[in-house]
Amino acid sequence: MTDIYRALGDATRRTILHQLAQGDKTQTEIVQAFAISQPAVKKHLQILLDEGLIHEQKDGKYRRYSLDRTILRSAYQTLFEDMGYILEDQLTSLQTYLKGK
Amino acid sequence: MTDIYRALGDATRRTILHQLAQGDKTQTEIVQAFAISQPAVKKHLQILLDEGLIHEQKDGKYRRYSLDRTILRSAYQTLFEDMGYILEDQLTSLQTYLKGK
DNA sequence: TCAATATATAACCATAAGGTTATATGAGGA
């Protein structure tokens, strides 16, 4: 299963996901948005790939990355369920809200 | 600020939080719930303390742990905001729902 | 074909996480 805590545990990765939410991007485009090296960005992308949150597609000499919104949604659900499990009664209304979605 | 991803990133810590949600517990009680050593549990408790999610209270030879529900709620909020930021439009309805809480 | 650009990979470094065992300290009860 997707380890959403691992995937979201780093601010760079959260920003990458945000960027991809606005549209697919090549690795170069992603690298340019950060002050870290290309291999460092690649490692973040690899973790997001490992966790299934993004996809990689070869496009000539480029690699194009895209969000897997289905996985993201279910990861999101996991967060809710975990928090609901932790806080129990406190979140009943929220749980109910989500179940209805 | 609370690093909620760090705090929730481990299943043992999530279970500890769940236990504390049912009521305060001593370290011994928490240790007994897991198959790992007392120092290992203590390290998890320390991380939860570092992140401000729980409190520790001396009680004779015992240490009693309790949830900080206020911090937990705001951490929860952070999770939502981060996910909302990532997914944007997709979660508008949920964001709106939470803002109203 | 050759050079430039995009990406991948290897080797390295420092720190953190999650665990262990062994041992020290502290508090309470008999």
Place this chain on the structure above:
DNA sequence: TCCTCATATAACCTTATGGTTATATATTGA
């Protein structure tokens, strides 16, 4: 006082993370 139980701490191990630099490979355009 002394033993016992609860907790703390130290030292150690392994693996993961997040970064680096250097270099290899692949693709494309001139």
